[in-house]
Amino acid sequence: MNNQYKTLKNQVKIPSIGLGVYLMEPGDQTRCAIQYGIKAGYTHFDTAQLYQNEQSVTDALNGLGIKRENFFITTKINRLNHGYDNAIESYQQSLDEAKLKYFDLLLIHWPEGPIRKETWKALEHLYREKRCRAIGVSNYTIKHLEEMKEYAEILPMVNQVEFHPYLYQKKLLNYCQKNDILLQAYSPLTHGEKINDEKLSKISLNYNKTNAQILIKWGLQQGLVVLPKSTKEHRIQENFDVFDFEINNNDMDILNSLNENLRTCWNPSNVE
Ligand SMILES: NC(=O)c1ccc[n+]([C@@H]2O[C@H](COP(=O)([O-])OP(=O)(O)OC[C@H]3O[C@@H](n4cnc5c(N)ncnc54)[C@H](OP(=O)(O)O)[C@@H]3O)[C@@H](O)[C@H]2O)c1
Structure with a gap:
């Protein structure tokens, strides 16, 4: 199976499918999922301080002898760790627990309130110090991103949001x-x-693919990096097996028409 990459504005390459590890229990469950992921071809893993499994992810990768430059790992500053000093201290704790010198991508998990400006300054500092290879945000709306133009010296390279045909x-x-x-x-x-x-x-029938594979391929064809999560080996494999077909324009149009503003996680629209 063929992995594909996107290139961030600072030229860092990011694999276009990442294994999400939200709601995976630290320890065996996360470790097994990472092992299945590596076997299936994933090299990109999406964790967060909130998920409490940063260490399990890197333990699994180290256990498999994967060289640091051969995997891409994201973490996110938790809502409780906003603010300049808190963000820097909590990030150092994440690095220590994961036994890493750097995460590839560091995000602010949630826009929170005015304090997000201080938090962003911390991310800029960490990036300049080369303690991460790229920085970005998550759950930011256009309003939050526009506001960043007023206070950011480095603009975000990534925004991670809920995105599927129903949203x-x-x-x-x-x-x-x-x-x-x-x-x-x-x-x-x-x-x-x-x-x-x-x-x-x-639509899946037209391609002899599963619904999950169609959803993932739709995201890739929109130009996104896509982060499916599963703990099951056959699904982890299935979710990566999407590089051998293309959804045609007609079916893309049908998928594009399914929007119902469905949010299965957070809704940041009203965050000031
Ligand atoms: N930045 C943020 O605020 C934020 C918020 C939410 C999520 N995320 C990231 O996005 C990742 C994915 O999001 P998510 O975990 O909410 O949901 P998801 O990937 O949309 O869906 C996961 C669910 O689908 C099931 N599933 C997985 N593959 C399947 C398949 N091939 N067929 C049928 N069912 C399948 C999983 O069950 P099994 O595990 O039992 O297979 C699980 O219940 C997270 O792990 C996290 O990394 C970020």
Whole structure:
């Protein structure tokens, strides 16, 4: 199976599918999922301080003898760790626990409130110090991103948001593309809510693929980095087996018309 990459505006390459590890238990469950992931071809892993499994992810990778430069790992500053000093201290703790010199990508998990400006200054500092290879945000709306132009010295390279055909955030996607911010799709499988939708199943039949594979491929064809999560070996494999087909324009149009503003996770629209 063929991995593919996107290039961030600072030229860092990022594999276009990452294994999400949200709600994976630290310890054996996370370690097994990472092992299955590596076997299937994943080299990109999406964790967060909130998930409490940063250490399990890197333990698994080290246990497999994967060289540091051969995997891409993201973490995110937790909501409780906003503020300049808190962000830096908590990030150092994440590095220590994961026994890493750097994460590849460091994100602010949630826009929180005015304090996000201080937190961003901390990320800029960490980036300049080369303690991460790229910085970005998560759950930021256009309003939050526009505001960054007023206070940021380095603009975000990534915005990670919920994105799937049932939450087709086209305006946000256009904005990010125009501003050279790579959009990452979290909950690309709708957290399981729409995985058996009949409209989706009809399209899957055309390609002899599963509904999950269609959802992931749709995200890739939108130009996104896609972050599906599973703990099961056969699904982890299935979710990566999407590089041997293309969804045609007609079916893309049908998928593009499924939007119902469905949010399966957080809604940041009202965060001031
Ligand atoms: N930045 C943020 O605020 C944020 C928020 C949410 C998520 N995320 C990131 O995005 C990742 C993915 O999001 P998510 O975990 O919410 O949801 P998701 O990937 O959309 O869906 C995961 C659910 O779908 C099931 N599943 C996985 N593969 C499947 C398949 N091939 N067929 C049928 N069902 C399948 C999983 O169950 P099994 O595990 O039992 O297979 C799980 O219940 C997270 O792990 C995290 O890294 C980020």
